[in-house]
Amino acid sequence: MATLKAPRGTRDLLPPDTALWNHIDSVARSVFARYGFGEIRTPIFEATELFARGVGEETDIVSKEMFTWEDRARAASEKSQSLTLRPENTAGVVRAYIEHKLGETGQLQKLYYIGPQFRRERPQKGRYRQFFQIGAEVIGPSSSGSESPVRDAEIVEMLATFLDELGVKDWKLMINSVGSSTDRPRYLTALRDALAPIKDKMSPDNQRRAETNPLRVLDSKEEADQELINGLPKIADYLDASSKSHFEQVLAALDACGVPYTVNPRLVRGLDYYTRTTFEFVTETGLGTQNALLGGGRYDGLSEIIGGPKAPGIGFAIGEDRLVLTLQAQAEAEAAAGNAAPEKKMDTYIAPMGEGQNAAALKLARNLRRAGLTVEIGDGSFRLKKSFEAADRVARTILILGEDEVASGTATVKTFATGEQVKVAFTELQDKLRA
RNA sequence: GCGGCUAUAGUUCAGGGGUUAGAACGCGGGUCUGUGGCACCCGAUGUCGAGGGUUCAAAUCCCUCUAGCCGCCCCA
Structure with a gap:
């Protein structure tokens, strides 16, 4: 029988790569919190109709890339329902906004999400059938300021800060206005x-x-x-006075913040719901043709399209898989230039000498771990040479625990980098081992 | 969805119808019984992506499938 494999376009994320994913997530949470965003978690599948109406029946995403199935009725009184694995998260967030009547609070809603999305495309580097997006939405009734150009500029500036804090070196911001729902038809004609x-x-x-x-x-x-x-013809020439002024104010705010951008009058986006400000951050590092790290824009009419109240908004989605590829490629380039980042190693590796010391070793490890140290533990059957090799791979120090040490309540601690070797009382170990 | 390239050890890759499939790194053991990194010696790597076909003989040639990568389409 053929061995089972992850389905086409999906993949397992394993250590040490998952550490980078977690780091990206935590930087995102930290940055977004400073801008007043709270996390929202919406279902991974939704009614197909939500995407058909929200994303747009005619878009490639909806017309040929969705994982859709018919959820059968369980009783005569129940109808079957077409469900779809979410291909993006904005429609789900707006659906939740409407469903929970968040507009009734009168407050501007600032929501972010991190999670998998699904599109049935041909896989390529930086393009997967299950991929991860980190996104955020600012949405609310007009009276909450949701239409203000400040919101657009704030979102874009936040993304620049996020990429800078992550250490993405060569991002470029492309920005454009695709006009309001009345500008766009005139331009299309x-x-x-x-x-x-x-x-x-x-x-x-x-x-x-x-x-x-x-x-x-x-x-x-x-x-x-x-x-x-x-x-x-250029879309810029078809913006009405209010769209034009809105866009100018967004750019002026970015100028004031010192966020560099390129106005790209040819930047268009593939989702029907975008209006006015649209943007994309691109990079050349690590991505082939899929050079868009993230994309976003304003969607002033989306709530109404899916049956809600008027609720202008703006948001973005970061392709986390692409961010990972970019950061990995950057790290490789650094390493090739001789600037390899130092490995993060554990605080110590406990080497019990003889199986009789295993229990004492685990007890010592427990105490150190509870004190917040990172500790790996070997096995008493190992020869000391093997313990040293194993320890050097994962930890900064080795802690030798033989009969003498257990009896005297001291451990022998050797620091690999310096070769220094000292005897330390168990009670003083955590101070000695802390980096 | 369309076109192209690729698939051999844990990893990176070489090989190219003929007996037992190779290298490097990594891994295990030894020189070295509580002191690693270096060196030397020994060892195991494996359904050669899956299935079928051609052939006396297939990892090698052909077909189908699966998966990845590149380009297109599209997008994050």
Whole structure:
């Protein structure tokens, strides 16, 4: 029988990699808390309809990438229901916002989430069928200030701080405004009109896009079409006064904070719900073509689309898998340059000399561990040479525990880096071993 | 979903129809009975991704499948 493997596009995360994941999570929680965000946990599956309406029936995500199944009725009185593994988390958060009437509090809601998302795509580096997103949403009634350009700038500035605290070195921020729900249709009409006479001169891909999703022509990488694309109408020229002023205020706030950005008039996003401010942080390190580390934007009409009250909002989703790849690639580059980060080792490794010392060793380990030290423990059957080798791999020091030591209540402690070896009373061990 | 490349030891990889499949690192043991890192010696690595076919003979050639990677599509 063939051995069982993790399904296509999924993977196991193992130590030591999981330490990096945990670090990213904890930096995110720490940064987000300082900006007043609280954690929300929504279900991993939702009614299919939520994504069809929220994300958009015509998007690739909904039309061909969802894991959907029919949950059968259990009784004649019950209906079966179409359920879907969440392909993103914003729709779920907005659904929860509506369901729990968070808008009735009148308060601005600042919510973040960390968790797996699912899309049935062809796997590639930085693209998995189960992938992890760290995201946040700011949402509330207009009276709570949810539409203010300050919110947009705050979110973007928070992301810059997050990436800086994590140590991501070469991120670039791309930002654009895709206009309000009234600007966008006007622009789309103009874009279609402009494409109609020239699209035959474009690549087959772009001819198809011109028909199905004209916005996507804008971020085409097709070299030969660039000149034609540059001549197309710009969304910026179709923003109404309020959208234009909103965007200008966002940029002014970023300028004031010193957050560097590039206005990219061709930045469009694939989810239908985005309005006005959209942004993307990209990096060249560690990612192939999937160079977007995170993306986000404003979604002023989403709540109403899925049956809720008016609740403008803005949010983002970080591709945690991609962040991990980027940080690992950065660490590798550092190591290659001779700047390897020092290994984090445990405080000590207890080497019992002879099986008679095993119980005493475990008792000593218990006390030290309860005092907050990181302690590994060997086995009395090991030869001392083996204990040293095992200890040197995982710990800064080795603590030798033989009959003499147990009898006298002292341990022999050797520090690998210096070669220093001393006898230490059990009672003084925790001070001696603390890094 | 489309096109291409790849799959051999724990890891990184070499090999290329012919007896028993290799290297390095790592791992176990020894030189060395309570003092490691270095050195030397010995040892085990394995359904050669899975299944089928061609052949006297397949890890090697062919087909199918599975998975990964690259590009496209799309996105985080």
